[in-house]
């Protein structure tokens with residue numbers, strides 16, 4: 001469990017971003033962080049990574065307090081993938097890029113080679129290991145950022161708007177990768193504005209509003225309350241909107257929607 005206990009944070013005096021928040025995040029799941037623009041989603045992830053420090057309260061990973069630890073200690077447990085991969089890529093080859101964090105974390109050469117290879121294979125980039133990172137497509141760059149984080153062998157991966165600017169195919173590849181990594185035991189914290197992705201992929205959702213955790217629970221429970229969803233500054237996912245229009249049970253994924261529609265048709269035949 002990742003726990004935030006009574007956490008308050010402000011960038012400047014009298015301008016709190018978080019006022020005494022408490023949350024528990026299951027580190028086995030895909031947990032989405034949502035909320036209006038500027039509510040503090042990225043700030044929350046930076047607090048978790050130790051790049052910012054709360055003025056009050058503490059953050060714990062299981063029994064270890066991490067909010068008083070330097071970022072390199074936290075990076076052994078939690079990987080962070082920035083919104084814009086160009087901010088993260090600076091080595092001369094794909095392999096060197098992925099090997100950067102393991103080197104910084106002091107892994108042995110043997111360990112490093114093992115995790116870098118595994119990370120590049122998992123993200124589909126092993127064949128491009130000698131390429132220059134800057135020559136890759138946006139989708140490949142994003143997956144290289146993920147590979148670089150995975151090579152440190154973390155328990156949790158934070159993805160900040162990972163699909164922004166990507167075309168439909170790249171988006172599908174990335175979401176499939178995220179699911180595969182989670183199925184293999186990696187916890188995912190996903191910052192997203194995309195309610196379709198959230199509905200289809202997140203096990204839980206945390207919504208930030210008015211300096212507080214305004215909602216923490218399942219996407220199904222959230223989207224079944226349309227009024228609350230709108231009040232929190234979110235939109236209904238397309239599948240939920242169609243379920244409501246068709247007056248059928250709420251569906252969170254296209255597959256679920258298809259099954260409910262066909263089941264209804266069979267019943268009426």
Ligand SMILES: Nc1ncnc2c1ncn2[C@@H]1O[C@H](COP(=O)(O)OP(=O)(O)OP(=O)(O)O)[C@@H](O)[C@H]1O
Pocket residue numbers: 011012017035036037038039040041042043044
């Ligand atoms: N380094 C900083 N110094 C001062 N204020 C900041 C800093 N970074 C962010 N802020 C402010 O803190 C608030 C929360 O920002 P944050 O980026 O965490 O929100 P967000 O929910 O991730 O936004 P978005 O949805 O637009 O990505 C915003 O009002 C932002 O302007």
